[in-house]
Amino acid sequence: MSDLYVAAGGGGDPVGTLIAARALGGDAAGPPPIATYAWERPEVDPTATALGDGDFEGLVRETGDAGDGFAAFTPATRVRPPAGSTLPGLARDLPARLLLLDPAAGLRALARRLGSMAAAAGGRIRVVDIGGDILTHGDEPGLCSPFTDALTLAACHLTGIPTTVHVAGPGLDGEIEERTLLERLTGSEPPPPAGTRRRPPPGHWPGTLPRPPRCGPRPSTAPAAPSAPSAAPSGSPTPPRGCTPCRSRRPSATTRSRGPSSRSARQPCGPRRPSPSGSPASTGWRASAPRRPGGTRSRPPRGPLPPTGTPP
Template identity: 45%
Template sequence: MTRLIVGAGGGGDAVAAAMLHAALYGEENPAVILTYAWDRLLIDAVPGPRRPTDFTGLERLTPAVWTVPARARPIAPAGSTLPRLAAETPHTFALIDPYQGAEGIIRQLEDAVRHLEPESIDLLDVGGDILARGDEPTLKSPLADALTLAACCQVNAPVRLLVAGPGLDGELPPEEVGDLLGPVVHTFTARDVEVISSVLEWHPSEATALLAATARGVRGACELRDAGPPVPLTDESPAVHEVDLDDAVSRNQLARAVMATAHLDEAEAHSREICGHCETDRERDKAPWLGEQLPAQLDPAVIRAQLDQFETEAHARGVTHTTFHRITEALNLNGSQRTELRQLLIDGRPEQYDAPLWRITTRAG
């Protein structure tokens, strides 16, 4: 009995898929998780999603679908979290290649379904930006979700759309998508998080980090990268909602526009037209600057003084928690130093580690 779970966006959805599978279906039979290799410059220095030719060591699942085993490696300068995910979880991670647009993803999905004959197919999105109209000013990364939604609604098999942690990606507030959310199929608990606890120690996904933290009972307001409005961490945050697939497509203008695309650049053009931007453009603009940002020496005394200043300002904004990605950004450090910085902070102030988030305090408090 095989379950197929499609991660709607990036690597964070794949991590959440592992948690979802254990919670809903048990751990006896691992899932096949179909996901993008798209780590948004956090791990990968190359803009855009990776395709099979960007890896060595892939294994063919079907003529159209490749899996990423633990021994696979991205070809430098590309990077990917998928080989390590494959090493630390029991699941099979299969690669979504969007370079032939939604039509290509449909072929990959139907090929996988014919081969696996899965017991169920779930399309999982953490945060809910898959339900965006496209014109929301806070929307940052709609393209991947729109492509998977467009493909899943056309595949010749029943697909259930699940949204976990509405609003936790910081792109759409929960009230923006609340009218589409259907019944709660599960609310994650601390026990559910145990299956991905080691992954959360290194994986860069912010939305899945918030999902796990709220499942462990963390409540408050979390500031993410780019210092947008703090994301509420509430009793509703760990919930997984079923959403009618047709309702989602009716709302998502970009998904409807990309349905017949045969190339990724066609989908990008639709994103620019409908949303006013495209995340691949943003990555192309940002990548050269990140490449020039050299790692700095992490002086503990300097880091703690900078952290105190950041926490004082964040506290004044009503922030109770933040991510290590946001701290790295706020301290103007190279993204490659996030893991080293994280360990330095946890070693120095372990009482502020609300795994996998950092709790904001002030030295006066």
């Protein structure tokens, strides 16, 4: 007595169905029966159609309790050209009994065949779909081949036999995203988007330190000297003297005018450059040369100045 496993997608799905059957313990009583379609990709079958009983030679006819028969593959089964199929080779190499599903007679005939296979196995039906196309609605972008999956699901419903659907490798066939499929499974949690990690609780970021503000007083080990009360609101950092706040990098109309006051307002943070002799020590800027009446600066002489009273 064993359950009937159905490879819903055809093609190479009997291999994944056998893996699922072993994971579920279906091979404890012997090779599990696996029903599948003979529908291959164009690289294998140039006819690109679902093959039926008449497209194979050497099939074994079996009869169920209800009187409806079905066909089983053997190592001696051969496909009739020009069609092609991997099922005769899989029947020779896999430790399983491969049964043929023929959809040519329609949905109700397929349901009767599935009922006969399940009755011969003596258990329930377990549908295994590789990729998850059996969970689609039919209007998803990227969906290419939902026919056999939907046909299998409808035929199993018509049999009236308890049926369980197993999805192996959600999204592996490249038609439906894994997140979409997992959202449709009961009791599952959708995974985070690709390239992201789950956000830890607040205050539990590993390996990170708080970033200091770009502008404001720098941390120091020395105790801070008491300062005069400021008019700035409490809680907002006060920039040091001679530092322009970061949010006002563009000079205003008052700071565009020339003069020592505007220059000192646009000084960067940090120690000032040593001022040359003769320049005002309060600003730290070089004294400007006198201007000519025409508005241009007068250039100082390059050589040593002549002594006083000597004609040039």
